[in-house]
Amino acid sequence: MKMPILSVEGLTTSFRVDGEWVPVVRNAGFAIGEGETVAVVGESGSGKSVTALSIMRLVQQGVGRIEGSVKLGGRELLTLDDAAMRDVRGGEIGMIFQEPMTSLNPVLTVGFQVAEALRRHRGMDGAEAEAEVLRLFDLVRIPDAKRRAGEHPHSFSGGMRQRVMIAMALACRPKLLIADEPTTALDVTIQAQILELIRELQSEIGMSVMFITHDMGVVAEIADRVVVMLKGEKVEEAPAAELFAAPKHGYTRMLLGAVPKLGGLADTATPRRFPAMAQTGPGPEPDAEPDRRGDAILDVEGLTTRFAMRGGLFGRTTGYVHAVEDVSFAVRAGETLALVGESGCGKSTTGRSILRLVEPAAGKVRFEGENLMEADAARLRAARQRMQMIFQDPYGSLNPRQTVGSAIGEPIRVHGLAVGAEVQEKVARLLEVVGLTSEHALRFPHEFSGGQRQRICIARGLALEPSLIVADESVSALDASIKAQVVNLMLDLQRELGLAYLFISHDIAVVERVSHRIAVMLLGEIVEIGPRDAVLSNPRHPYTRKLIEAVPVPDPATRGRRRGLIADELQSPVRPVGWTRPERRMVAVGPDHFVMEH
Structure with a gap:
């Protein structure tokens, strides 16, 4: 490996819960070489994003605690004072956050927000910053850059907002770019453009990239090495080609097994379940699925x-x-x-x-x-x-002040399909159908993971048969x-x-x-x-x-x-x-x- 730009050793990040420190990332360690792309992969809750925030020292003091060592070009970041760390953020380390709409200020134009980083870290005056913003927008292929720089974030599509975030992260030509799920919710075509863009910019300015994702297709496309995280710990690290060819840890094999591969069902006319895996839903893989389509x-x-x-x-x-x-x-x-x-x-x-x-x-x-x-x-x-609808955002389509049992039971009561205790019985059955338990009916939406919330929305969709x-x-x-x-x-x-x-x-x-x-x-x-x-x-x-x-x-x-x-x-x-x-x-x-x- 080349000389490491970033070296992380024994990183442990804890959060205070009920007066006690609970570790979320435990003893994590890895290095990123000059010009190298390292993908950090794992499912939601594995500690990927907390690791990135810890490197940037964006964990709130008093609520969170960072221990261990994080060195950028040999300089320890965890002992820097706040002023020096502000110079590092944006200047030496750029970060693209997962959700561009919440990362951009809705009341300021996108051009002003990118120019702000240039004035702060590169000491440019107004005219210089404005010219550099237009050059960056051309670099990330935002068409009609001069007009669009004067627009606000809400007028941009998801892919274009993500390009603005990339322009902002690259404004100060950082040594290291941390990209946290930058393509998760984007269309495949926009995702392909963003990945190609990051790769081209990397070769142009020679920066290193820490790419956080759960999409193994993206990992195969962009990563030199892969770090796999599970429940706050690193469980495997290997060059990308080696990891895909012969994953050693069971969790890595499960992640790769869950990736749908286009062209894998060319010999069948009917839909097929994903192969049975640890953690997947009930029911064995059927030998053949009957075609029950009618009029x-x-x-x-x-x-x-x-x-x-x-x-x-x-x-x-x-x-x-x-x-x-x-x-x-x-x-x-x-x-x-x-x-x-x-x-x-x-x-x-x-x-x-x-x-x-x-x-x-x-x-x-x-x-x-x-x-x-x-x-x-x-x-x-x-x-x-x-006819029922399951919406894209399960959290946004559930009332945060209503228990999930009440949310599922409400349409049953409104349409007069059941009353009293019958409603509760039907809710319990629906929760079991989608792989949850009747006890979950008393919980609120924020107490569930994204996958569980989507199951709740499916249960609510099935309530009216x-x-x-x-x-x-x-x-x-x-x-x-x-x-x-x-x-x-x-x-x-x-x-x-x-x-x-x-x-x-x-x-x-x-x-x-x-x-x-x-x-x-x-x-x-x-x-x-x-x-x-x-x-x-x-x-x-x-x-x-x-x-x-x-x-x-x-x-x-x-x-x-x-x-x-x-x-x-x-x-x-x-x-x-x-x-x-x-x-x-x-x-x-x-x-x-x-x-x-x-």
Whole structure:
């Protein structure tokens, strides 16, 4: 290994709980060489982020305590005074945090926030800092840099906000970049761009990178060495190629086993559970899953949803966001149709429009034979009893002041399906169905992990015995093994209860696991739809091919082979008043496989 830029020895970080110090990271040690990328991997709660915060000395004094040794270029950081440590942060060590929206100040322009670091650490005046900000924005490929530097964070997409954070972290040309889950919730195409960007910048300015993630596909793509953490301790460390080829610790093998690999199900037409692993959900792997699909229970025709944009002195309508444009598809009983595409393509709006959580501008939505677009409030409420939605953020969709038992039981009471003690019995049964226990009913949402909260949302979705569930990015932010558990649970429930799913996701490797058919969306339109195997093994639309090429492969031997990635942001779906959609038609390219003319 090259001369270490960072050397961590015996790092122990503790937090005060009920008057006692409880260690969260115990005796951690590793080194990062000059120009080297070390990935620190593990699931939520393994101590990855606390290790990074300890290196930066961002653990609050009095609440947390850091022991051991952290040396940057031979200088001990844990004994520096606060003023010297402030010079190190941003100057010698840059950090990209996991959630860019909460890391950026919402009331300041992004250009001002990056310039602030340049004035503080590099002593630039206003004009110099402004010029450097534009150069950095060009470096991280933010288009129209001069105009965008004057905008606020809320006007940027997730991928663009993350690029702003990278520009800020790189502003002072640090020796070490700490990237904490920088791509976890991003689309595969944006993730591929960010990884490529970090790799290019690393070679340009020769910095070292500590990359924190739970995505083994990302690790294979970027890491020279890998440190595996479990419950606050390092359990394995090895060069990336060696670790992927022959993992020694059982936990590392479990992490690698939980990674969905695109192309692994080409020989089957039905969804398949993840292989049985320690910690995964109940039920053995079935030899063959029966195809219980029946007639269409959901038929969507010409669905169009637009949002008015207003401006000027009198707030007149100046244009429309064409979120969903002339979308048609059907979902059969017991079937999973996956809706895939990048952020902003209209996937979630499609799901919400079907349930009329947002009002469509046109189209027909027939559910179990009834046109929901013509249904009054009472009929719509009755139909919604049979179609439920699982939202992307389980914590945000649960009331923090309501016990989970009450949250699951509320729809049962509201719809009059049970009363009194019967409600509690049904809640207990639902919790057991999703792999929890009846005792969990008395707890509040903050007392559960992300995977458990998603199980609670599934239990609440099942409370009214629906025939269709719209799952909106329901596993996108979960750890690999937790994701495997939740996906297995959804497949088990589909097999047992005959559920149909509209599975909205940008994770194509997971989509391959769960879906019978796939529909690909771009700018509010479906550009390709067909059987899972046909779409993934023989994609006919250029955009579908780009999406598939961008999926990270959990194999270091394939590193750097992804080419022709989507290099630009998606075009804007905003159209002027009076705009009409050009005539486009779907062309049959195989059995039940259609592609939009392009």
